[in-house]
Amino acid sequence: MTQGRNPEVTRPAPGQSFGAGRLARFVKGVVWLLVVVLVAVSITFALSRIVPADPARLAAGLEAGPEQVERVRQDMGLDDPVMVQYVRYITGLVRGDFGDSIRTRGPILDDVVEALPASIELIVVSFTIFASLGILAGAAWAYWPRGVHAVLLRVVAVAGSAVPVFWVGLLLQIFLAARPDWFPLVARLDFPVAGNLNHQAAGIAEVTGAGLLDALIARSPSAMLEAARVLFLPVMTIVIHNIALTIALMRSSLADQLDREYVRAARARGLSEWRVVVVDALRNALNPVVTMLGLQLGWLLGGVVIVEVIFSWPGIGLYAFSSFQSFDYNAIMAITVLATAGFVLVNALVGQIYPLLDPRIKEAR
Amino acid sequence: MSVAKLPAAPETASPTRKAGRGVVWWAVGTVLVLAALVLIPGLLAPADPYKLDIINRFTPPHGGNLFGTDDSGRDILSRVIHGARYSIGSAVLIITVAALVGTVYGSLAAWYGGILDRLLMRTVDVFLAFPYLVFAMAVAASMGRGLTSTIVALSLLWWPSYARMIRGQVKSILNDYHIRAATTLGARRGQILRWHVIPHTYNQLLVRFTLDIGNALVALTGLAFLGLGATPPLPEWGRMVADSKQFALLAWWYAVFPGVVIFATVLNFVLLGEALRKRSTS
Amino acid sequence: MSLLAVEGLTVTYPGGQRPAVKGVSLEIESGRTLAVVGESGSGKTTLALALAGLLDRRARRHASRLEINGEDLLAAGRRRWRQLRRTDISFIFQSPINSWNPTRTMIAQVRDAMSAAGRAGRMPELMDLLARVGFEDPERRLADLPHQLSGGMLQRVSIAVAVIIEPALLIADEPTSALDSTVQSEILAILGELRSEADLAMLIISHDLSVVARVADYVMVLYGGKVVEQGARAAVLGSAVHPYTRGLLDSVPRLDGDRKILLPSMEPGHLPASGCPFAPRCRLVVDECRRVEPDLIPINDTLAACPPAASSALITT
Numbered sequence: 001m002t003q004g005r006n007p008e009v010t011r012p013a014p015g016q017s018f019g020a021g022r023l024a025r026f027v028k029g030v031v032w033l034l035v036v037v038l039v040a041v042s043i044t045f046a047l048s049r050i051v052p053a054d055p056a057r058l059a060a061g062l063e064a065g066p067e068q069v070e071r072v073r074q075d076m077g078l079d080d081p082v083m084v085q086y087v088r089y090i091t092g093l094v095r096g097d098f099g100d101s102i103r104t105r106g107p108i109l110d111d112v113v114e115a116l117p118a119s120i121e122l123i124v125v126s127f128t129i130f131a132s133l134g135i136l137a138g139a140a141w142a143y144w145p146r147g148v149h150a151v152l153l154r155v156v157a158v159a160g161s162a163v164p165v166f167w168v169g170l171l172l173q174i175f176l177a178a179r180p181d182w183f184p185l186v187a188r189l190d191f192p193v194a195g196n197l198n199h200q201a202a203g204i205a206e207v208t209g210a211g212l213l214d215a216l217i218a219r220s221p222s223a224m225l226e227a228a229r230v231l232f233l234p235v236m237t238i239v240i241h242n243i244a245l246t247i248a249l250m251r252s253s254l255a256d257q258l259d260r261e262y263v264r265a266a267r268a269r270g271l272s273e274w275r276v277v278v279v280d281a282l283r284n285a286l287n288p289v290v291t292m293l294g295l296q297l298g299w300l301l302g303g304v305v306i307v308e309v310i311f312s313w314p315g316i317g318l319y320a321f322s323s324f325q326s327f328d329y330n331a332i333m334a335i336t337v338l339a340t341a342g343f344v345l346v347n348a349l350v351g352q353i354y355p356l357l358d359p360r361i362k363e364a365r
Numbered sequence: 366m367s368v369a370k371l372p373a374a375p376e377t378a379s380p381t382r383k384a385g386r387g388v389v390w391w392a393v394g395t396v397l398v399l400a401a402l403v404l405i406p407g408l409l410a411p412a413d414p415y416k417l418d419i420i421n422r423f424t425p426p427h428g429g430n431l432f433g434t435d436d437s438g439r440d441i442l443s444r445v446i447h448g449a450r451y452s453i454g455s456a457v458l459i460i461t462v463a464a465l466v467g468t469v470y471g472s473l474a475a476w477y478g479g480i481l482d483r484l485l486m487r488t489v490d491v492f493l494a495f496p497y498l499v500f501a502m503a504v505a506a507s508m509g510r511g512l513t514s515t516i517v518a519l520s521l522l523w524w525p526s527y528a529r530m531i532r533g534q535v536k537s538i539l540n541d542y543h544i545r546a547a548t549t550l551g552a553r554r555g556q557i558l559r560w561h562v563i564p565h566t567y568n569q570l571l572v573r574f575t576l577d578i579g580n581a582l583v584a585l586t587g588l589a590f591l592g593l594g595a596t597p598p599l600p601e602w603g604r605m606v607a608d609s610k611q612f613a614l615l616a617w618w619y620a621v622f623p624g625v626v627i628f629a630t631v632l633n634f635v636l637l638g639e640a641l642r643k644r645s646t647s
Numbered sequence: 648m649s650l651l652a653v654e655g656l657t658v659t660y661p662g663g664q665r666p667a668v669k670g671v672s673l674e675i676e677s678g679r680t681l682a683v684v685g686e687s688g689s690g691k692t693t694l695a696l697a698l699a700g701l702l703d704r705r706a707r708r709h710a711s712r713l714e715i716n717g718e719d720l721l722a723a724g725r726r727r728w729r730q731l732r733r734t735d736i737s738f739i740f741q742s743p744i745n746s747w748n749p750t751r752t753m754i755a756q757v758r759d760a761m762s763a764a765g766r767a768g769r770m771p772e773l774m775d776l777l778a779r780v781g782f783e784d785p786e787r788r789l790a791d792l793p794h795q796l797s798g799g800m801l802q803r804v805s806i807a808v809a810v811i812i813e814p815a816l817l818i819a820d821e822p823t824s825a826l827d828s829t830v831q832s833e834i835l836a837i838l839g840e841l842r843s844e845a846d847l848a849m850l851i852i853s854h855d856l857s858v859v860a861r862v863a864d865y866v867m868v869l870y871g872g873k874v875v876e877q878g879a880r881a882a883v884l885g886s887a888v889h890p891y892t893r894g895l896l897d898s899v900p901r902l903d904g905d906r907k908i909l910l911p912s913m914e915p916g917h918l919p920a921s922g923c924p925f926a927p928r929c930r931l932v933v934d935e936c937r938r939v940e941p942d943l944i945p946i947n948d949t950l951a952a953c954p955p956a957a958s959s960a961l962i963t964t
Contacts, residue, residue: 036494039492164587165587166606167606264696265747267729268740269763270730272763279751302498309591320502324593332502335499336503340494340499359752
């Protein structure tokens with residue numbers, strides 16, 4: 001579904017219902033999602049059973065004696081046969097039970113629900129910015145291929161794709177936040193500043209957990225400004241890295257369309273440049289860009305880990321990282337499952353956009 | 366009345382640019398420099414990368430320590446040079462494994478076709494649907510930390526894209542006329558695959574390989590930054606940036622220089638890959 | 648007065664060693680058709696694009712005269728050219744399937760073209776015209792995407808859209824070469840009929856002498872961006888003197904099997920840096936040809952750029 005798409009060229013039959021086909025495709029998509037998640041779970045589960053560290057030991061704590069560790073092991077079901085544990089885990093997943101976190105000792109699902117809004121805010125804001133800016137910049141570059149802006153965009157496109165995210169984040173911190181003190185640093189041990197918007201300090205209620213949205217709900221301009229300020233550096237870090245690919249692909253895609261004969265033919269019919277470039281060429285050029293953006297959005301679901309760690313952004317990525325640090329397998333497996341499912345879902349949704357951009361394509365699967 | 370059609374001739378092509386040779390030298394130079402860094406770092410580095418010198422910790426860049434020193438007074442330049450073995454070496458290893466496995470897997474799928482092909486490619490689809498960073502974290506957490514588990518995790522995630530690329534290429538080559546001719550002339554299947562199909566995939570494979578070493582380096586150092594990868598005191602590049610984080614305000618050079626080296630290396634591979642692509646398509 | 652008048656038109660692309668079109672002069676009166684003949688790379692498409700203001704932005708155009716309907720267009724900007732294409736100049740492209748955006752329905756694109764030309768209200772007329780040129784059931788079929796229609800059908804739409812604006816000049820670049828031969832003659836018949844009704848000037852470009860023979864009043868032969876021979880249709884097809892034109896005519900397969908000299912081995916990509924562009928392939932070539940670019944001179948009934956032919960013409964005819 002994400003890749004290997006076979007664009008099926010068909011005659012649209014106006015008025016004819018596609019209900020049955022759509023249902024079949026939906027069912028296929030769900031089955032696919034389940035298969036991918038199951039494989040991901042199985043691999044991580046299998047690997048976690050050949051681990052050097054002992055989860056029971058970790059869960060019991062450092063001061064626990066051998067008997068206590070043994071009791072914890074029994075409580076966690078770790079002395080059952082591996083297959084039993086595997087089946088128990090899968091049936092738990094089916095019931096929506098991701099197990100308890102070894103680290104926070106609460107249900108993992110609760111932790112995830114609490115961390116999710118901050119991540120979604122970060123991802124949505126970053127994605128909106130780099131997708132729209134990237135498309136505009138790439139289109140401008142394709143239409144006006146020469147000039148200072150073209151040189152500049154080439155540098156952004158090449159450098160942005162080669163620069164490591166964690167390093168960008170660190171540099172932004174050092175040179176924008178720490179020195180001139182323009183933007184808030186993060187809640188690390190040595191810097192007592194909150195990562196996400198501090199709702200209490202901003203004097204607004206925590207409704208969704210996403211700072212911008214909460215400030216909007218509270219109709220507090222000062223809180224919105226503060227929320228934007230804390231978002232700025234992490235968002236910029238994600239944008240710098242991800243905009244490069246969007247710009248480059250949009251440029252090559254639109255340049256390719258502008259070279260097509262139909263563009264010249266449309267000009268020959270006297271159509272305005274706006275119509276030729278935007279209505280005809282740009283729409284066609286968006287197709288591969290949308291594919292790539294879908295993959296990038298899916299990638300961001302996991303890719304925010306680094307950015308959230310650098311800026312101590314209290315989202316799902318930071319939660320995953322903390323779980324990893326304390327060898328909290330249950331949490332890590334839960335996040336793997338959720339991120340994989342999210343990735344597959346995002347790409348399935350992107351698949352729904354193609355027929356809008358290119359009516360020749362009817363989603364095959 | 367005589368009536369004739371002229372034979373259609375190809376449009377006069379613009380003179381092809383002779384960028385080819387420069388790219389070859391560039392690639393050779395890259396390989397030589399990296400080989401030197403990986404094989405004989407001891408001869409190139411000005412100092413011992415592990416030697417502690419607490420008195421001279423956090424020395425800013427100067428003549429004796431071009432990149433300055435870190436929190437233990439170690440020479441950052443020497444550590445970067447020695448780190449090439451772990452960073453670039455691992456990246457090359459990951460991509461080599463991925464390319465080998467992917468080539469065999471993809472060729473098999475394309476060669477046998479049918480049910481086997483569909484089954485194999487569906488498996489590839491499953492692997493491509495994993496979010497790589499989270500998955501790598503899960504694998505690394507499960508297997509324990511260390512460079513080995515990171516290499517395993519990334520190889521496991523990387524081979525499917527090669528399998529897909531090679532399968533597509535082999536499929537299209539198998540449909541070519543010269544393969545049909547060879548088959549008609551009675552060449553054996555193994556011969557055809559070895560002499561007529563695989564060589565035609567080299568060009569694209571090389572381009573992809575070059576670009577992916579850069580990508581693998583980004584992924585690898587990113588994971589190392591999160592603490593998945595080389596363990597101290599190994600001077601792995603991503604690890605160095607991670608270590609520099611808590612001293613970022615104290616010693617900017619500690620964060621800047623290892624990062625610059627990662628950036629420059631990745632940039633080199635990206636640009637080289639693009640140049641190779643242009644060369645192979647022109 | 649001629650509707651289209653061009654003198655000394657030269658077009659150069661960046662990186663090209665020779666101009667794609669060099670020093671071309673031509674005139675067409677209303678109601679007349681000029682056919683431009685030449686092989687691929689002879690510059691004929693560039694010539695056609697230049698006359699509609701459709702050249703690539705990178706291309707350099709020079710001319711000492713460029714007039715349509717008496718209006719001097721040497722300094723005309725993009726806006727003026729677009730206005731001309733909306734009302735006075737129509738263009739038909741070689742490949743019907745590539746002339747339409749593959750992802751939008753035909754009706755949407757036809758509407759775009761009609762409203763650009765300020766004739767959005769004349770859709771019913773267009774439907775009638777389409778039906779007349781053999782496009783059946785236009786209301787329904789135009790709802791299709793381009794790839795759902797055949798090449799012949801698409802070219803009928805192109806022609807109808809080109810003609811409905813009642814242009815003064817119709818430029819057709821190989822309008823039939825992408826089509827099957829039966830469809831070719833239908834399209835040619837339609838073009839001929841509409842042309843004679845509308846009293847417009849037509850420039851048709853082709854490498855196919857059978858097309859030329861059917862529709863042209865005048866013929867111009869291009870080689871390497873230069874005009875090598877021109878004249879009335881009967882003169883050029885009947886008693887051409889330039890060795891290239893003769894080569895074209897003589898390489899026609901005949902039913903009586905009496906085949907004359909074919910053009911000597913053709914490598915059209917290699918044009919000499921100086922002198923007559925045809926010299927490397929010419930059977931009449933003399934040293935002079937390699938040094939001096941020949942001008943058009945009257946020989947027999949045509950104008951031909953070949954001094955050696957002038958002397959041999961006396962012998963052969």
